[in-house]
Amino acid sequence: MLQTLRDKLALLPAKSGVYLMKGQSGQILYVGKAKVLKNRVRSYFTGSHDRKTQALVANIYDFEYIVTDTVAEALVLECNLIKQHTPPYNIMLRDDKTYPYIKITNEVHPRLQIVRRVKKDGAKYFGPYPSAFAAQATKRLLDRLYPLRKCKTLKKQVCLYYHINQCLAPCEFTVDIPVYQQMVKEITQFLSGGHKEVVADLKGQMEAAAEQLNFERAGELRDLIRHIEQVMEEQKMTTPDLVDRDVFGFAEEKGLLSVQVFYVRAGKLIERSVNIMPHFGEPIEDFMSYVEQFYHERGDVPKEVLLPEGSPSEVLAEVLEAKVLEPKRGQKRDLVNLATENARQALDEKLRLMERNMDRTLGAVIELGDVLAINAPRRIESFDNSNIQGADPVAAMVVFIDGKPAKSEYRKYKIRTVDGPDDYESMREVMRRRYSRLLKEQKPLPDLIVIDGGKGQLAAALDVLENELGIEIPVCGLAKDDRHKTSQLFFMEEDTPVNIHRHSQAFYLLERIQDEVHRFAITFHRQTRKRTGLASVLDDVPGVGPNRRKTLMKHFGSLKAIAEADMDAFRGLGIGDKLAEDIRNHVRAHLQASSSTKFVEPS
Template sequence: MDKFDPKPVLNQIPHQPGVYRYFNDRDEIIYVGKAKDLRNRVSSYFVNSNQHSRKTRQLVFQIRRIEFTIVYTEWEALLLENQLIKNYQPRFNILLRDDKTYPYICITRERFPRIISTRKVDRSTGEYFGPFASVRTMHSLFDMFRALYNIRSCQLVLSPENVEAGKFKVCLEYHINNCKGPCEGLVSEAEYLAEVEQIRQILKGNLAPAENYLKQKMADAAARMEFEEAHRWKIRYDLLGDYQNKTTVTNAKIGDVDVLTVVSDEESAYFNFMKVANGHIIATEAMEVRKKMDESDAELLAMVLVEMQQRYGDEAREVLSNLMPEGELNKPVSVPKIGDKRKVVELSLKNVLFYRREKAEQRAAETTATTSRKDRVLIKLKADLQLKSLPRHIECFDNSNIQGTNPVASMVCFKNARPSKKDYRHFMIKTVEGPNDFASMHEIVTRRYTRILNENEPLPDLIIVDGGKGQLSAACDALKALGIYGKVPIVGIAKRLEEIYFPEDSVPVYIDKRSESLKLIQQIRDEAHRFAITFHRDRRSKTSLVSELEGVEGIGKLTATKLLKHFKSVKALREHSLEEIAEVVGKDKAGKLKAHFERTLL
């Protein structure tokens, strides 16, 4: 893959607000970003790359083309970025959940309007309120509207001509006092619309018109001495008061504000949004955003605020938060420290902290219920190393030599986070002279996977190399020569600081020292080292024994090796008779050995 040269494009990008798009070698959009200064922001990806995170370096490595769009303000850039991310869903961008599944309350645009719930928004058919992240909250509102008002539920076309012609008859809803019978002209359009207006104001968070309306109806009935009717209006008035007590969260003078708070950890950011109107929470939603490019909380806050305003409207005159968002927005944002506004922010923070804890407990419960401990470790290892699949089959390589003598290597295999000792392998280095760990690593990786390919055996899910950048590079070169580089994830672990190195990445990754995944990597590395050292020790011992026997006149290396293979040790050889030794190497050599042993005993 040819390396991308950004200089020609960077020279064309202006110092203006806008949105930039990165494309890969398949001409797919892989990242969309916004900037107050396009040239400065785009240039920052290609300078001081050693200071970038590994995710950013991965992004830059895949860039093959850049496009940009100039806008007038940062706010317009934020809106365009939001729309492009939704349209193209780039792999390096966070993806905010779409609102198409949320229900709305709609006041239809027709004579004698209806109040309905719907998940499809068509502004030409009515006035929409929502969306409602909680369906239970929406149904509670419907229950209250049915108790307070007599709005029709039928879908009849109540045009003046149809009503005057007497085309319709009242249904059961009229007889049980749920409808006032507009289909037969039993209620005036003005009286009916007055009740619809009360519902509209309640949905907007303004309960005062509804309170005044019900209070006046109660007083009029009492003035006419119609106390039963007055009592019915009082029940409705008390019901509205009960709803007000439950929804009022602060001083009504706070006005119409949006509240958005955020808390985060390494992997996700958690948000709570509340839409407040006249001191009433009329909409609320909590959401989790999985981080893709180590985005800051301030950056994510601006993106989520755009999303919330698109879902719930942007009528609020001010946004309250626990953190200032990045860039300029279309509404003033403040971080209150005292007063009623601070109380609203604290309420939102309580909700978002509860939501984060709930999510953590949910994930923990799911993990406990569906996976064993070893799977939890593998899931964590998959996340820490950003693997595409669980590393159930891991192979680890290590070299062992002392001053270049008897160079050997080992490969240990772990399956499902447990040693699979029947799959362990020893290697005697054949092509390398002297203490050259890099060349030795290249040889053993080549030999191991040449055999795997020839025997059509499955490749591992992860390869670990005991060593830093040099050993890892040698192993990668071997995989490239075999044509399987990129098909198997491979990392190196350096002993001194337990650094994890990735191919073509000069900056190591440090996994939390308390992490189970790092402990598993260390266990595998230590086992490979133990296995290599044991083999190396056995090889040195055997070599020294062969050298001792070679000191006997008439005994060469082949004969010494043959004797040790048969009798296992020099001590055992001493204890056998001349005839037993002669059966292996002949009488002449057996006699020389016995004479040597007798002399060395003196």
């Protein structure tokens, strides 16, 4: 441990607060809260820890702390700092999915809205709803039942909503506050499970309309009743007490934490969400960190929050204006168990998918190492050359790490020392440039080099690596058949191909590598040929120097575009009409000489 850390640890206060662990460059690695800072921070540097905590401690070079009056204050501060700094070792709440709510605005003339964020603005929020469609359907239903204001700003005169009895037209008529209060009360009752009373009232109106032989009105009321029953029936009853509550469960395995949340509103389980993320601390502590961030700055806190038994929830209970319970029996305990079971199932599915992916990637790498009798090649670098009859020769390198392409490490090479179509010498040049540089910069070498070619290219690569650079790296070559498919695998100086099953994961990995390096090389060659072809033609035009040639290449991009351009396009580049005409004529003559293309003067 660094001496500066020892000195600071000795000065820690025995008070509650928040601590920030820092890395070598001062970046925030972890933010935590503590009831007693002295005890909590010192615990990281004493005793034994699991592998994840050891990884954090190994990177700590400094820390700082902020003292608070209470642990509840520390919780709020911790959430703010995590949100601000996004430390890599903290559980991060990814707020990438929000559910719709129905909002009754806190205005003189209230409105109904569909929103996805709940704010502490005095408005009433109901939800969340399982989908935007469900929320919209419920809002349309309420719009028909209660004539609240529809427009965002008051109009100068009444609109269509007034004429269809869906608005009281406060823009033109005075609406008493008690009228709005009564409607808000009824809407609140409706959305809180009291829709059955509304249905009963509508049925009475329907029967009265039928008795008066007003069958059209009775039919409208019947349809409205069916709509209410359909919309509200989509939500299934789970508890009979009509209480809003959030139910949490979690599961942990192999460094992953799965958190399941059930949203119960008015006694109905209307939605659930699951989040699976890596974690580095104790599972129960990281779970509570997730729950604390979940409610940080949220305005839609339910009346109850149900947590698994044993959760350290005392601080959360101090902060939230809700009951935080750890039920030990009954229906609430069953809900927590169900959430926990769902969290476990989601995590198991995630791990199985990861294992399948491991079979296709890292599993293939291990299998390839067995086939070649080498250690599993975690890092593979592959090379391919590309040219057309020796013109514009280039090479490309792709990198696969643990069986997956690492595109940020791909490299392109323009061949400098080779004249004509000589794949062997081109391969020598690329090997020499790539690995002499790695040796000079003292960077790690790959575990395996894959050459897109047969024995000739393989021999050229080995000659440079072993005889010129004096390094030993396993190298294999991939030869293709007449249909340009991977057919044979050659390894080092062996004369006979390696026996590898064509339907093995190792063979599929080699095919992916060969296809990727070939694609990358061909794409680079086409780009190079396009640029050099354009540049060589422009070099022959009197009055076009390097700067003007570069401007033309950047603006037009192709000879055809220059040949078909009008004078205004050249004038925009500061090129006079006479030079522009010379450029067009020269380019057209070049294109016509190489094809039967005819050009029409732009109108």
